[in-house]
Amino acid sequence: MPTVTGAEADTKSGPAAAAAGRKYIGIDAGTSMVKAAVFDARGRALATESRPVALSLQGGRAEQDMDEVFGAVTEVLAALAAGVPGPFELIGLTGQGDGVWLVDAEGRPVRSAISWMDGRANELVDAWQSSGVVESVFRRTGSAMFPGCPGPVLAWLDRHEPAALDAAEAAVYCKDMVFQRLTGIRATDVSDASMPFLDPRSRTYDDGVVEELxxxxxxxxxxxxxxxxxxxxxxxxxxxxxxRISGGPYDLAACALGAGVTAEGDGLLIIGTCLAALVSVRAVDLDGEPAGLHISTDRPGHWLRAMPAMVGTAALDWVLRTTGTPLAEVDGLLAATPPGSHGVRVLPYFASSGERAPFVEPRLRAELTGVSLETTPADLVRATCEGIGFAARHCLDAAGLTGSLAICGGGTRSGAWTRLFADVLGRPLRITEGEVGARGAVLAAAERYGVELDTAAWTEPTAVVEPDPARAEFYTKAYADHRERLAAARERARAS
Known part of the structure; x- marks a missing residue:
């Protein structure tokens, strides 16, 4: 049965019941979990459902079963329909981006989906970086390729599995596969298409980039x-x-909508499997180091400067598994060790495909320094959380954050880690809890259908966390040290 919140109990009878009769469903097909929520007209979650989906990781490759993902979507929909009385005004759909989902004309899989976490195209991206292709594509599209994005993956498949491409009708994205199988409609949107073939100014594919790859x-x-x-x-x-259902945007853009990040200069930090930093911008900047992407939104003239790093909660999960530490103990361990983690430092780049934002370095790997026989699990956990915080600051600096900052994702469930983020970033954090991507998908669908919703109520933060001035000053100096150590690590990675 769906998880039902107290909000539904407030809307059982009288005038409130009539207002609550307008219900909306948001679906977020994520990398490890498919989630869905029912919202009332003011954006309160009435019920939620989720199903885990497997991610096969082997030898630097990351793949998913499309039928399992689609099955999880239909299961959460069926559970919500059975547990919450309708009718439902509309459904908003979002899902993980990047990777390659090869489908036939009916939207069914030709092979397993290749995830955005995949690293099989590492050497190809290395070669394109050396030859200048990565920079050339960035100067045209504002998007810097990484091993798990469609360009390198399609090029790898063309060289090693051409039969799979021959058999496919289209190379799509997660939500596009789901949308087609739910509705029969074949389409993608500008947000998913932003990486790496879209010209963000014309909002059409740049065929010159396709040829260059x-x-x-x-x-x-x-x-x-x-x-x-x-x-x-x-x-x-x-x-x-x-x-009624809409097919997009993809999860990063949906989360920005769900967190109310639409004003120029405002930003969003998503602490999930991937650490995604987004800043709302009104111009495309093709200068600087090729990194991240410009996500086109459903509003022409508005983009999200995105730095979706590979580092994220997966790095902390690895440390917890390695030290045999339960997730429930993280807050206590963070309290047990002071800022600086007794000299332990972590460069948290654990992904087998290296890093993709705010720089592209396929061969970069994690480093732990300052460890001794006196080092405790608390030191390792705090140092990892600090390292992820520094990576977030690097991403937000590169994305051009100048306004307020919202924060969401699984990492915010740890109050101590959230406070650490505020200290490391040195700014207040607007906490947005719940299924933010699903919420944003509903808001996108409502706008597309012309349904008026109170977006301020839908995106109101649940709390604001202020930084501690003394700790923020400490972390400003520690961040400079992090950048120096990272620069040296990148040099070593290039030489390897």
Whole structure:
């Protein structure tokens, strides 16, 4: 049964019941979990459902079963439909971005999906960096390629698995596969298409980039862009058949909407498997070090300067597994060790595909220094959390944060880590709890359908965490040390 919140109890009878009759569903097909929530007209979550989905990690490769992902979507929809009385006004859909999801004409898998976490194209990206292709593409599109984005993955498949590309009707993204199988409509949107083939100014594919990556003969695999986002109705064989649904944006842009990050200069930090930093901008900046991307949104003239780092909660999970520490003990361990972690330092770049933002370094790996026989699990945990905080600051600096900062994601469940982030970043954090991506997907769908919602109420922060001035000053100096150690590590990675 769905998890039902107290908000539903407030809307059982009288005038409030009529208002609560307008219900909205948001679906977020994430990397490790498919989540869905029912919201009332003021954005209060009435019920939530989730299903885990497996990610196969082996030898630097990361793949997912598309049928499992789609099955999880239909399961959460069916559970919500059974547990919450309708009717439902509309459904907003979002999902993980990047990677390659090869499908046939019916939206069914040709092979397993290749995740954004995949590293099989590392050497290809290395070669493109050396030859200047990565920089050339960035100067045209504002997006810096990394091993798990569609350009390198498609080029790798073209060289090593051409039969899979021959059999595919399209190379799509997660939400596009789900949307097609729910509605029969074949489309993607400008947010997912932003990496790496989209010209963010014209909002169309740059065929010169396709040719530069050696994929001109595969141009037909790029799904047509629906601008604005595609809409349709759930098919007859799906739960809630006939309900209106929209197909996008993808999860980073949806989270920005769900957290109310639309004003120029405001930012969002998502502490999830991937540490994503987003800043709302009104211009495309093609200067500087090629890194991150410019996500086009459903509003022409508005972009999200995105630095979606590979580092994130997965780094802390590795340290917890290695030290045999339960997740529930993190807050206590952070309290047990002072800022600076007794000299232990962690460069938290544990991903097998290196780092993609705010720089691209496929061969970069994690480093732990200052460890001795006196080092405790608390030191390692705090040093890792501090290292992730420094990576977040680096991303936000590179993205150009000048306004307020919202924060969401699984990492915010730790109050102590959230306070550490405030101290490391040296600024107040607007905490946005709950299914932020699903919330943003509903807001995008409502705008597309012309349904008026009180966006201020939907995106109101649940709390604001202020930094401690003394700790913030300490971490400003520690961040400078982090950048020096990172620069040296990047030199070693390039020489390896």
């Amino acid at each position: 050696g994929l001109g003969h595969r141009r037909g695999l790029l799904r047509g862009i629906s601008d604005p986002i595609a809409v349709g109705e759930l098919g007859p064989d799906t739960p809630l058949a006939g309900t």
